[in-house]
Each structure stands twice: as structure tokens, then as C-alpha cells.
Amino acid sequence: MYKDVSKDRRFLELKRILGELQREYSIPKEDILDACEDVKIPVSLFASGLSSLEIISKYLIENKARSVTSAAELCGRSKQGIWQAYREANKKFSGKFRPAISKHDFPAAIIKDRRYSVLESIVKFLREHHSLAYTRIAGLLNRDQRTVWTAYNRTKSK
Numbered sequence: 001m002y003k004d005v006s007k008d009r010r011f012l013e014l015k016r017i018l019g020e021l022q023r024e025y026s027i028p029k030e031d032i033l034d035a036c037e038d039v040k041i042p043v044s045l046f047a048s049g050l051s052s053l054e055i056i057s058k059y060l061i062e063n064k065a066r067s068v069t070s071a072a073e074l075c076g077r078s079k080q081g082i083w084q085a086y087r088e089a090n091k092k093f094s095g096k097f098r099p100a101i102s103k104h105d106f107p108a109a110i111i112k113d114r115r116y117s118v119l120e121s122i123v124k125f126l127r128e129h130h131s132l133a134y135t136r137i138a139g140l141l142n143r144d145q146r147t148v149w150t151a152y153n154r155t156k157s158k
Contacts, residue, residue, distance in 0.1 A: 031070060039064060039074060039108045042099035043126075046141045052118040054089035055097075056108060057082045062096050076112030104130055104140055115158050119143075123151040 005011050021032050045055045053075075060071040061082075072082040104126060111121045119141075126137045134152070138145035 030065075040105040041108050042097075043102050043104045043106070043140045044100035045097050046143075048093050048097070049142065050089050050092055051085070052122060052141075053077070053081070053085040053111075054092070056111065056118070057085040058089040058093070059097055059099070060108065061086050063099070074108050076109075076114060102140075104132070116155055117151070119147075120151045120155045123148050124155045127152050 018029060018032060021027075022029060025032075039060070041056055041059060045059055046052075048055060050058070056075060057071060060066040060074065061068065066074070068079050068083050068086070072079045075082065106122060106125045106129075110125045111118050113121060116124065122141065123137055126132050126140070127134075132140075134145045134148045137143075138148045141148065
């Protein structure tokens with residue numbers, strides 16, 4: 001079974017440092033831990049028929065228990081934009097996501113670059129980091145392959 005980590009000196013040191021960071025920067029523990037974690041968005045969620053930002057907003061808020069503010073900071077979007085996307089997603093899909101594990105999940109932080117749309121950022125990441133064909137990306141994202149091709153080619157011209 002698992003050892004009791006709470007008595008390990010490294011754990012105690014980590015806990016002390018975490019407390020110091022909380023006090024010094026006046027931010028919640030979750031935000032400090034989130035900065036250490038690379039939050040991945042499962043591509044399986046795109047079968048839901050929602051827009052890319054709606055999917056990401058809903059997943060971060062409901063499945064990852066992020067606040068709207070935290071989700072907005074992670075995505076490089078405004079709180080209002082994330083809240084609007086989340087609200088619209090709930091109108092279209094009221095249940096909680098049940099993501100499937102995939103090797104093609106992408107980091108939520110890739111959409112921070114505002115030069116690209118959310119879909120363009122995702123397509124660019126899947127094409128360049130996973131070397132996927134347009135048809136494969138289209139299948140993963142539940143989009144037409146011509147839409148995927150257009151999104152990727154727009155990233156090259158920007």
C-alpha cells in the first residue's frame with residue numbers, strides 16, 4: 001500500500017513553502033498548485049458539439065473545479081468571456097463531461113496566444129506537436145477536414 005507521506009521531511013518542507021507563497025502573494029493554494037500543473041484538455045470532449053471555448057470553459061470549471069477567474073487566467077481570456085462560454089455550454093449540454101483518455105490531449109495554456117483563434121491554436125498544436133494529418137485532427141475535434149485545413153493555414157499566415 002501507500003506510505004504515509006505526511007511525515008516525510010520533503011512533504012513538510014513543501015507544505016511550509018506553499019504556506020509562505022500563499023501569505024506572500026495572497027493567492028489560494030489551488031492557484032499555486034495550478035501554476036505547477038500543466039492542465040490538459042481531453043480531445044474526446046469535442047464530440048459534444050460545443051464550440052472550442054465552451055468545451056474548455058466547461059471542463060475547467062466543472063471537471064477541474066477551477067474558478068472562472070482561474071480558468072480565465074489559464075486561458076488568457078477575460079472572466080466575462082469564460083463565463084459567457086460556460087453559460088452557453090450549459091444551455092447546450094447540461095451534464096458533466098466524461099472525458100476519455102487520449103494521447104492527443106492538449107495543454108489549456110496553448111490558447112493564451114491571442115493571435116490565433118481557439119480552434120486555430122488547437123489545430124496548430126495537434127498538427128505540429130503530434131504530426132497528425134488533417135483528417136485525423138478533424139475526426140478528433142469533430143470538425144470538417146476543410147475547416148481544420150483552413151484553421152491551420154491561417155496560423156501559418158499570421
